Amino acid sequence: MMVEKTDTLVVGAGQAGIAVSEHLGRAGIPHLVLERARIAERWRSERWDALVANGPAWHDRFPGMEFPKTGPDGFPGKEEVAAYLASYAARIGAPIRTGVEVRRAARLDGRPGFAIETSQGPIEAQNIVAATGAFQKPLMPRMIPEEAGFHQIHSCHYRNPAQLPEGAVLVVGAGSSGAQIAEELMLAGRDVYLSVGPHDRPPRAYRGRDFCWWLGVLGKWDMAAPAPGAEHVTIAVSGARGGHTADFRRFAQQGMTLLGRTEGYAGGALQIADDLRTNLDRGDANYLALLDEADAYVSRNGLDLPPEPEARDRVSDAECITHPLRSLDLAEAGITSVIWSVGYGVDYSWIKLDAFHPDGRPLHHRGVSPEPGLYYLGLPWQSRRGSSFIWGVWHDAKYIADQIGIQHKYRDYHTQAAQQAEDA
DSSP states (O other): OOOOEEEEEOOOOOOHHHHHHHHHHTTOOEEEEEEEESTTTTHHHHHHHTOOOOOOOSSSSOOOOOOSSOTTTOOOOOHHHHHHHHHHHHTTOOOEEEEOOOOEEOTTTSSSSSEETTTTTTEEEEEEEOOOOSSSSEOOOOOOGGGOOOOEEGGOOOOOGGSSOEEEEEEEEOOOHHHHHHHHHHHHTOOOOEOOOOOOOSEEETTTEEEEHHHHHOTTTTTOOTTOOOOOOOOOOEEEEEOOOOOOHHHHHHEEEEEEEEEEEEEEEEESSSSSHHHHHHHHHHHHHHHHHHHHHHHHHHHOOOOOOGGGGOOOHHHHSSOOSSEEEETTEEEEEEOOOEEEEOTTTTTEEEEEEOOOOBBBBBTTTSSEEEEEESSSSSGGGGSSSSSHHHHHHHHHHHHHHHHHHHHHHHHHHHHHHHHO
């Protein structure tokens, strides 16, 4: 079988793969992008129907193109985001090949580069950029056994309320996805139980500016990556219905039953940690701290942004908060469905190299692996807080392309020096 060769193979044609393709193309580095499904597939088939971007259109985009339909302060829907990424890829002429699965990558014997096995034949490349992003392997706890009879799905498989059987719904996890799904179900008339763990809860907007703007001017998007093991911060924020602050206490006043962190399941009942109030208070403290920083910034810079004292108002605590449940009999509560919104794990099992932590997380610094020629893109906190957002991954992609270009120069020098020595 003929072996196809390229300088750099990019695996994945989501926002990360498209971004690095742009920078590689600008640098004149030959490359190929492989995608096992369609461009931006996860936006198309692994998100619920009503999902919109969590950042406004003016902020969460590539620098070279605006969203064509949604206004700058709006929140584009998932299909518009997917179409935007596909249009951008066409605009930059990204060499993307869809419907090709990368099955294995290993070192070539006795020479630099990698041997890659794909569903359409072998490829050799000097470099690999694993641009498969942060949402690789849905985490599905086996806490509630299948034989218990509940309809259990991960949040990536949730589409809309009509998809679920009649009855109450338990949502486990109160990050952006869990909070938005729980609210959608509540507004659709379902009885909803939401298990809330530790989280940050920024305001959607304050004093006339979106929280994305506040994080920018306050320097929070450029925060350095935290210590290993603390890369993921659960953040509850929503762009749904024009964007609004995710307020769990208000959800409870509207009829949602809040629970503490889910600890276990036995005898038909969920065991719940006694941490609901602590988790809510922590979220409120995060919210108020950002308001304080924003107020100080306005004062220090003399900005004409109207005060918003009502943003500090707090609704009274509902019964589920003042007397939190420590155990919940699911059948007795009428719960028929459980949605696990507890995040994702990584899956780099196709890379046959000793370049990972014991738990499978890649060893890297700003996406550069200690294994020469191997790079990663789209990881949470890859270089900064904004790394896994569309605009953030674009900047990380430039760094990766620059590193590949630097290595090109070293290889070129070696080749030229060897040729000069041979000619001497």
